[in-house]
Structures are given as C-alpha cells and as structure tokens.
Amino acid sequence: MSKRNGLRYGLLGLAVLALLAILVLVDNRPGKTREPADPVPSTTIESLAELNGQAPSRRNLEIxxxxxxxxxxxxxxxxxxxxxxxxxxxxxxxxxxxxxxxxxxxxxxxxxxxxxxxxxxxxxxxxxxxxxxxxxxxxxxxxxxxxxxxxxxxxxxxxxxxxxxxxxxxxxxxxxxxxxxxxxxxxxxxxxxxxxxxxxxxxxxxxxxxxxxxxxxxxxxxxxxxxxxxxxxxxxxxxxxxxxxxxxxxxxxxxxxxxxxxxxxxxxxLPQGPALPLIAQPTVPHAGLSHIEFPSNQTHLMIALLGIDRRDPDYAALYLGNQIFGGGGFGTRLMTEVREKRGLTYGISSGFSAMQARGPFMISLQTRAELSAGTLQLVKDLLRDYLASGPSQEELDNAKRELAGSFPLSTASNAAIVGQLGSMGFYDLPLSHLEDFMRQIQALTAEQVKAAMAKHLDPEALVIVTAGPTVEQKELPPPTDNPVEQPSAVPEH
CATH class of the missing domain: 3.30.830.10 (Metalloenzyme, LuxS/M16 peptidase-like)
Structure with missing residues (x-):
C-alpha cells in the first residue's frame, strides 16, 4: 500500500469512528428511555485464549x-x-x-x-x-x-x-x-x-x-x-x-x-419383550504380530490393545490423553513424529472405541513397504515413551483449549443432540453426562492423564497386524523439519 493510500484509509477510519461516537452519544442522551426487552444473545466472536481453558457457551439442554x-x-x-x-x-x-x-x-x-x-x-x-x-x-x-x-x-x-x-x-x-x-x-x-x-x-x-x-x-x-x-x-x-x-x-x-x-x-x-443381557467382557488376547502377504506398494500397520467399556471412570482422562497422543489430528505426537518430521505416512491416528464391553484401543497407518519394520518400531517406541512420561503441561493445555472450542458442536443441531441422547440412554450415562465430561476434562492434571493411560495400556501386550509385501527393509530417515521422503500415496481404503 502507498503512503498516500495509507493516509487516505487512515483518515477514513477516523471519520467512521467519529460518526459512531456521535451515534452512541445521541442514543444515550438524557431523557431517552428504552422499553424493557428480553436479553439478546451476544454475537461477539470470542477468542479461545480469553476462555482460560473453560468451554464456550453452548445450548443448555433440559433433558x-x-x-x-x-x-x-x-x-x-x-x-x-x-x-x-x-x-x-x-x-x-x-x-x-x-x-x-x-x-x-x-x-x-x-x-x-x-x-x-x-x-x-x-x-x-x-x-x-x-x-x-x-x-x-x-x-x-x-x-x-x-x-x-x-x-x-x-x-x-x-x-x-x-x-x-x-x-x-x-x-x-x-x-x-x-x-x-x-x-x-x-x-x-x-x-x-x-x-x-x-x-x-x-x-x-x-x-x-x-x-x-x-x-x-x-x-x-x-x-x-x-x-x-x-x-x-x-x-x-x-x-x-x-x-x-x-x-x-x-x-x-x-x-x-x-x-x-x-x-x-x-x-x-414394537414387539413386546425385555432388554437383552449385557455382552460379557472379553478375555485378554495373546500379544504378537501377524502378517498378511499382499502385493502392494504400501504396508498397512494396525496396532491394538483391549481398551475400556463406555462406563469406565477413566473415560475422560483417556479421551484427553489420546487426543494428545494420536487422536487430535495435526499436532499430536504421532503425526508430528511419524508424518511431519519423517514423512513416513499420509496420516496416522489412534483412538479408544469404548463400547458395552471393552472396546479396542487402536493405532493405524500406512507406510512404504520398505520402511514398514522401522515405522512399526518407531510407533511402538513413541507409545512406550508417552506412557512412561505422560503429556507435557503445554500439550495438556493445548488439548483442553481445542476440546473447549469443539465441544459445543456436540449439541449444535437437533440431529447432534438426538445422537447424544441415544448414546447416553444406551450406555446408561447420567443426564448430566455432557456437563460432567467437560468439567472432568478441564480439571485433569498431566499426572492424572499419565496414570490413566499407563493403567489401561501395556506396551508389551500389543496385538499387531500388518498387510503388505515382504521386501528388503531400509533404515528410517532421520527426523527433520523438512523431511526428504514424502508420502507416496493417499491411504487405501
């Protein structure tokens, strides 16, 4: 922008501000009265930084x-x-x-x-x-x-x-x-x-x-x-x-x-009849690796453990801990170390699937076949390190802010609300579940998250399945801010 244009826009801005000030003075002059009115919801865009880790306002559900x-x-x-x-x-x-x-x-x-x-x-x-x-x-x-x-x-x-x-x-x-x-x-x-x-x-x-x-x-x-x-x-x-x-x-x-x-x-x-019995809990599986030979350029890696059922008291701590490790997209430890620093995959994620009985905790990704062994070891090491050290305070604070910002979407529409109600009723969760969940998330400490993750996940008990070709393996590229190796393809589905 030229100096002349900058001066022109600056003077225009001052004129607009002066006009607004005059309007405010006129609107609030002595003797001017207002009729009582219902409160109008604020349409101001709030910065997440101003929320101090607390959830922004959302629909108040009277269930x-x-x-x-x-x-x-x-x-x-x-x-x-x-x-x-x-x-x-x-x-x-x-x-x-x-x-x-x-x-x-x-x-x-x-x-x-x-x-x-x-x-x-x-x-x-x-x-x-x-x-x-x-x-x-x-x-x-x-x-x-x-x-x-x-x-x-x-x-x-x-x-x-x-x-x-x-x-x-x-x-x-x-x-x-x-x-x-x-x-x-x-x-x-x-x-x-x-x-x-x-x-x-x-x-x-x-x-x-x-x-x-x-x-x-x-x-x-x-x-x-x-x-x-x-x-x-x-x-x-x-x-x-x-x-x-x-x-x-x-x-x-x-x-x-x-x-x-x-x-x-x-x-x-509906037909008349009682509720069916709850599903029994599964037994702990044998750890180890199974390989499926498949002619492809990439190898699929799936790493799992038995996780939790939906009513486990550690649900909030595990949800937050997983968001930091691999459930929150870019910025998680898995995405940072495996994709961003080494270019080994198009995408990698982890997650708990909490169900009536213990659902799986799973990590999944694809990588080039010749780097699959090294990538698998890297992911195992990252999990072991995370369980041993837990999240940093910065990681915890960032995850809490992200959840505080996204959580209102869970009740942003009638369709979203009816889905929440169905889940709450099916898993016999309290009517205050949504409020309880965010309150629990915001109150968690790094030590509590670390303890919950370490309690439920054992890095020595991993069930691993790979699918891809048997090829000569290469060493992984070193971590860098600008990895030379780039993902070779969008993940196959």
Whole structure:
C-alpha cells in the first residue's frame, strides 16, 4: 500500500469512528428511555485464549426422561427453534447379538424398510419423501439404530409416524429384497479380498477378541450370509427390536405431552419383550504380530490393545490423553513424529472405541513397504515413551483449549443432540453426562492423564497386524523439519 493510500484509509477510519461516537452519544442522551426487552444473545466472536481453558457457551439442554408402559427408556429435549423433530431408536441389536449367525443383526436392520403390509421398498421411500420426512437406519457391533426426521405439524407428523411405526414394528422381510441385499454383501466380500486395510482389520479383531461376539464383522462373512433365512430375521426382530430393549431419543418442536403421546405410540408398535443381557467382557488376547502377504506398494500397520467399556471412570482422562497422543489430528505426537518430521505416512491416528464391553484401543497407518519394520518400531517406541512420561503441561493445555472450542458442536443441531441422547440412554450415562465430561476434562492434571493411560495400556501386550509385501527393509530417515521422503500415496481404503 502507498503512503498516500495509507493516509487516505487512515483518515477514513477516523471519520467512521467519529460518526459512531456521535451515534452512541445521541442514543444515550438524557431523557431517552428504552422499553424493557428480553436479553439478546451476544454475537461477539470470542477468542479461545480469553476462555482460560473453560468451554464456550453452548445450548443448555433440559433433558426429560421417562419410561413407556412397554419398558422403553425415553430421553426428550424440547427444541422450538425449528418446526420439526428428530426421533432416534437405539436397540441392543448389533452384531454382538448375532448368536452364532454372523450378519443376522445387520441384515435385519437393513431389511426393515424393504416392505410393510401393503407397501414395498419403493412405496415406503416415496411415502416418506412426499411427507418431507427422512428415514434412517444402521447396525454396528453394539447397537442398531433407526431414525425419523419429520415436520412437527400434525398433518405431516402423524402420517410420517404411522409409516415409521409400521417399518419398525411390522417389517415383512420380502424374499426379493433379501436376495438383493445378500448379493450386495457378497460383492462387498469379494472387494474386501482386494483391500489390504480391510483384511488387516478383520484379522486384528479376530486376534483381539477370539471367541467373543466382537470378533466377527458386523456385516457377517461370505459363508454365513447366504444361509440366513427370512425366518431367522423375523425371530431376531421379535427378540432384539422389543420395546424393553429400546432407547427412544426425541428432540424437536413438541411439548412434553405431545412427546409422551408420540413415544407411547412408537413403543406400542414394537414387539413386546425385555432388554437383552449385557455382552460379557472379553478375555485378554495373546500379544504378537501377524502378517498378511499382499502385493502392494504400501504396508498397512494396525496396532491394538483391549481398551475400556463406555462406563469406565477413566473415560475422560483417556479421551484427553489420546487426543494428545494420536487422536487430535495435526499436532499430536504421532503425526508430528511419524508424518511431519519423517514423512513416513499420509496420516496416522489412534483412538479408544469404548463400547458395552471393552472396546479396542487402536493405532493405524500406512507406510512404504520398505520402511514398514522401522515405522512399526518407531510407533511402538513413541507409545512406550508417552506412557512412561505422560503429556507435557503445554500439550495438556493445548488439548483442553481445542476440546473447549469443539465441544459445543456436540449439541449444535437437533440431529447432534438426538445422537447424544441415544448414546447416553444406551450406555446408561447420567443426564448430566455432557456437563460432567467437560468439567472432568478441564480439571485433569498431566499426572492424572499419565496414570490413566499407563493403567489401561501395556506396551508389551500389543496385538499387531500388518498387510503388505515382504521386501528388503531400509533404515528410517532421520527426523527433520523438512523431511526428504514424502508420502507416496493417499491411504487405501
């Protein structure tokens, strides 16, 4: 910018400031009165540095809870901002309940909206669309979910809810739909054989869990899926989609009375029955390395231990500790040492998957095949060093600030809130869980994080799976701020 332009813009800025000052004086002159008004939320952008480690303001959730006559647990948040509601049902109906038939839980969930009396899959989809409603479903190791988003106006809400209740309570499991989904799964199983990352993941869970229900993949396998019958899906639905086995989460433009009426109808539409027993805890696996030979340029490395279940009292400390080690993206120890200083990988991450029973703690990455042995040793050394030394105070403070800034996103939308409610109800967490979690995070010391990580993770008990070619190994490049070696490719998925 020239000196002339700088002077011009400076004078313009002074003029604007003078005008603002005059307006303020006029607005606040003696004798001028204001009508009482409700407080207006501040729209000022706050610096995270000014928060002093505390979480910024977020939606204050007033969670209401009750139980339906059939035994379903309900969690409800009234949210009048938008003329709509989000409904989410969570069942203990994941693949851990397959009971010797891998894939039956996933197939049951996938088939819910394939047919109801008088409607096939196309008619169901068209009916939801015509009402401006959205149906969703999914199946995982611990749980199965179904969801409905609809306008809250009675003329839209009631028909959408009626159709939703048919889908969850009266699925017909048509044979043509079952055959089509089986074919899709079989195609997926064939694709897995060409995906070294997926092969490594399957082997890792097999090694980590042995005979435990978490050992097999949620989608089943190419041997089990073809034999699953319509009658098996009906039996699983009657048992696992029972009202007593359900958590109903509801957020939206509804009164408590309307919410009670709605959830009562949903609960009554489900099969009647109790909650299924909790999954047993797994036994400790044997440590060691398994290698899957695969013709590729890169080697997949997966390193794991049994972690914690969702109600473990050390959950907050482990979450924060992992954010520093490898769960927080760039700036973590793993990303700094493995990618940024040595250029060994496109990305590396670690994480706890806390579930009903002890879920895995896992580190995963890809690297060039000729550097895989050295990279594996480097990661093991980094884990051992971190468990021995714990986080620095600077790392701890930075992680707390980042979490304080991102945590409000967990309740930024009705969809986010209904997901939180479903998880809280399913894992039997207190209604104050969200507030408790951030309070615990901010109160943690470096020594407490170090103690929790060292208590739950043993660097000598690692279960390791690699997938890639057997090639002559090279020494790792030395750490530098400008690594010569760069990642050779985006990770394969």
């Amino acid at each position: 209401q809870t009750w139980q339906t006559a059939e035994g379903a647990k309900v969690l409800f948040v009234e949210a009048r901002e938008l003329p709509m509601f989000d409904l989410r049902l969570t069942f203990a109906a994941g693949s851990s309940q397959d009971d010797g038939v891998p894939g039956v839980a996933m197939l049951t969930n996938a088939m819910l909206n394939e047919g109801v009396p008088g409607k096939d899959v196309g008619a169901i989809a068209a009916s939801f669309e015509n009402l401006g409603a959205e149906f969703g479903n999914g199946s995982y190791r611990d749980m199965a979910v179904v969801s409905l988003r609809s306008l809250s106006a009675v003329d839209k809400r009631e028909p959408a809810l009626q159709l939703f209740n048919q889908v969850i309570g009266q699925p017909t499991f048509p044979e043509d739909g079952l055959a089509r989904i089986k074919n899709q799964l079989q195609a997926g199983f064939e694709y897995q054989k060409q995906n070294p990352g997926k092969l490594a993941s399957l082997k890792l869970f097999e090694r980590l869990y042995g005979e435990h229900p978490y050992a097999h993949p949620s989608e089943g396998n190419e041997e089990s899926v073809p034999a699953i019958s319509r009658e098996q899906l009906q039996a699983f639905h009657a048992k696992a989609y029972a009202a007593g086995n359900a958590v109903i989460a509801l957020v939206g433009d509804l009164s408590r009375e309307e919410a009670e009426t709605l959830t009562a109808k949903v609960s009554a539409a």
